[in-house]
Amino acid sequence: MENFTFYAPTYFAFGKDTESQAGKLVKRFLGTKVLIHYGGGSVVKSGLLDRVKKSLEQENIPYFELGGVKPNPRSGLVYEGIKLCKKEGIDFVLAVGGGSVIDSSKAIAAGTVYDGDFWDFYMGKPIEKALPVGTILTIAAAGSEGSGDSVITKEEGMFKRGASGEAIRPKFSILNPALTQTLPPYQTAAGITDIMAHLHERYLTNSKDVEVTDRLIEGLLLTMIHEGPRVIADPNNYEARANIMWAGMVAHNNIVGVGRSQDWNSHNIEHELSALYDCAHGAGLAVTMPAVFKYVYKHDVMRFAKLATRVWGIQMDFDNPEATALQGITALENFLKSIGMPIRFNELGAKEEDIPTLVKMLCYGDGRTGSISGFVKLNEEDCTNIYKMML
């Protein structure tokens, strides 16, 4: 196990009706003038936005509103949010929505107290200061409610890049599983896939002797395999939603990823897909993961065999561990298909002729010099092969 630090000071209020605590929690974490940041229709239609406003009003906390966040959130709205926060002296950003809304909120929070262009942070500058952020989560997926990460797409060139920093870890997150019951099945499944991807990105490590985090990741994957189909079968299953929601947070606040190298190749390869085709990130991951894993599994057959046996319940083939490893990847693919996810390139609207563009964005964007690194280092040829495997 490698040396590490872990610091996750987010306050979680979890369960039914917890959104009514929004005002009290903003006050607790010293917000006095709030930007409520959200997406669109569903938060308004469901009445959630009104309940949140009411909760702020009960505490006499003034607020401004900025809606319109789209999946794969864009830099344009972030600039708008920063301008508004600076102009009005806003000191707290309250995200009401999913990972996209939260990530956009984090970008606004960091950009408001920074003199330069907020995009600097997404080009690698560490975020050291930000307005406090709180969240009211409406989809279990990104894990942004408990993480110090944010992913934004720059409209100019459609670059999708991430930024990190302790300062943007939410001060509080309100997790009410009931709020996720109205999600369409496709979005629910995309969220499940994103959570499972966060777990795989951490599982694929080159660090030795990391049994405790291996076991925790396996436990979370087993949870997703049990609860995923239950919630797809019955979207109103509060209990399944609750288990998935907590698993999604634990999967990504990094308590199960400490002390080990991580992968993130699947995420990087997928980011170009959702940047170019604006597909759901989770759906992109469903297509990407099996291809990546089939391409790299020989790098550590035993790790993939362990995943196959411990998580997918496949009997170890002691004469042929490779076969076991591959059976595990197939089991993942079948599972994703069974919950309604795409598993082929064209299902995302992706086209073979775009592969050279995707590879160029992937291997040379964001200051990269011809490859991406993770569990395995992948050069242009590797990335081309992986995209082709998705066809």
Place this chain on the structure above:
Amino acid sequence: MENFTFYAPTYFAFGKDTESQAGKLVKRFLGTKVLIHYGGGSVVKSGLLDRVKKSLEQENIPYFELGGVKPNPRSGLVYEGIKLCKKEGIDFVLAVGGGSVIDSSKAIAAGTVYDGDFWDFYMGKPIEKALPVGTILTIAAAGSEGSGDSVITKEEGMFKRGASGEAIRPKFSILNPALTQTLPPYQTAAGITDIMAHLHERYLTNSKDVEVTDRLIEGLLLTMIHEGPRVIADPNNYEARANIMWAGMVAHNNIVGVGRSQDWNSHNIEHELSALYDCAHGAGLAVTMPAVFKYVYKHDVMRFAKLATRVWGIQMDFDNPEATALQGITALENFLKSIGMPIRFNELGAKEEDIPTLVKMLCYGDGRTGSISGFVKLNEEDCTNIYKMML
């Protein structure tokens, strides 16, 4: 799953040589005058105390020292610490040691900023304010490095009682697994047992639909079963020590215990043993747990069968789940014996004729009115039967 809140804002520095960060971390968390609180011999002999002092000196942070904490830490030294902190205007308590030292430090931290008798907190008054506490952990066991709990024994009457509060959760904890390599095997095994007990106390629940926390607890138990024997076979196995150390923190900061009722009957029954006989808490738990589990398993046979199959790898007997449940308890007992723990009453120095005294302390101490509550409610007769099963 039940509604819950979770807030664990402790900064962890984990790995080799991390104790050298003590000074910097005290400064980060605003300590300007420190009480270094510790036990005795080993921390001094190993040179750890000197390294910690050096680290504080490098940051020009003045400090006072108070050693002498014993296992099952006593109220007497807590009063002494409070007096010293008040007199010298100390504003930070730095625990260097195991759970006893940390618990004693938390009591001092709470008592220093309280006008009444600190014991009030251990009689049920919530702790709302305390000096900040930091820890440098020397044994993986109690989980106090990441929890808001403290257990102290009042010398007068030898009452062992717990107190809780967000205010006493450590601001930072330094976890260097190498510091645990010099522990005698018995203490190492007692620590392993304590961690496994924290997991069982959370696993035994009456809440339904708690798959995510079930799976996380199972993963941590599987880790202990894998790493425990490795570290007993080779005390210098840094990697096994590291896995156990992180498991011990995760097992008790409650991230795996949220949203579910918990048990804690084994801890309560054991506390009377270590209070009366001053045995190691972990050793007491090794004797207590199997007896309690055999007494209560019929309350939820399927939960015990799940534990047996998922954690101990026992094949489910579908014609007789009770047999599977019991096989799991036997497997735990055999495991504890195999790492060198006592499993019978007399091995702790406990005596049959003391059982009435133990039961009286247990069922009427601390404002109780004839029973203890957890997974199952246990009255005087039940507790008598359980102590007798340990003979």
